[in-house]
Amino acid sequence: MVKPKITQELLYQLLRDGKIEEFNHRIAKGESVDLTSCDFRHLNLQGLIANGLDFSNSYFRQADLRGIDFSQSVSLQGASIHGAKISGVYFPEQLTAEEISLSLLHGTRMRYNN
Template identity: 85%
Template sequence: MAEPKITQDPLYQLLRDGKMEEFNHRIAQGEKVDLTSCDFRHLNLQGLIASGLDFSNSYFRQADLRGIDFSQAISLRGASIHGAKISGVYFPTPLTAEEITLSLQHGTRMRYRD
């Protein structure tokens, strides 16, 4: 597994800077961003609208994900949420509670149920 990346993509940088409203607005306007394999460690992502976004293989160690609805995200396959704040998070149905717990407590990469 490759190291999580910090890209220079302007939309990804908005997330790193905590500018959720601007990010959400630009995505709603049709701008595209590649968030696969990205580094979200220690970021506060509260308020992120995740619908239609692909977070495959991304790294959310100790990120604040509280209240995010990932149910309509393209994928969290291979993502890790070790130590993240996940109160109120709505995960995609193919992720079992066991997968989420293993990732939260041990940093395992989440696998989707077939």
């Protein structure tokens, strides 16, 4: 298991600082960021545009993900959402309701249904 990381990458730090609109704007302008294996614990990520972003092995424990559309994200494979707020979240179709529920309730890492 990969330990979640807190990097000094500027775009990741924008998310940690709650500057979701600025993050979305910079990504839309073509900037890139590596969000794999990142630590998003307790962050409010509402409003995040997740299209094309890779959250593989990331850690969202008790994060506020309400309303995020992850359906066009590169991957949530191996991510954990234990205790997160997920009302209105649109997950990728490769994730079963059981995988999402197990991760939400028990912190398991989500596995894609191939």
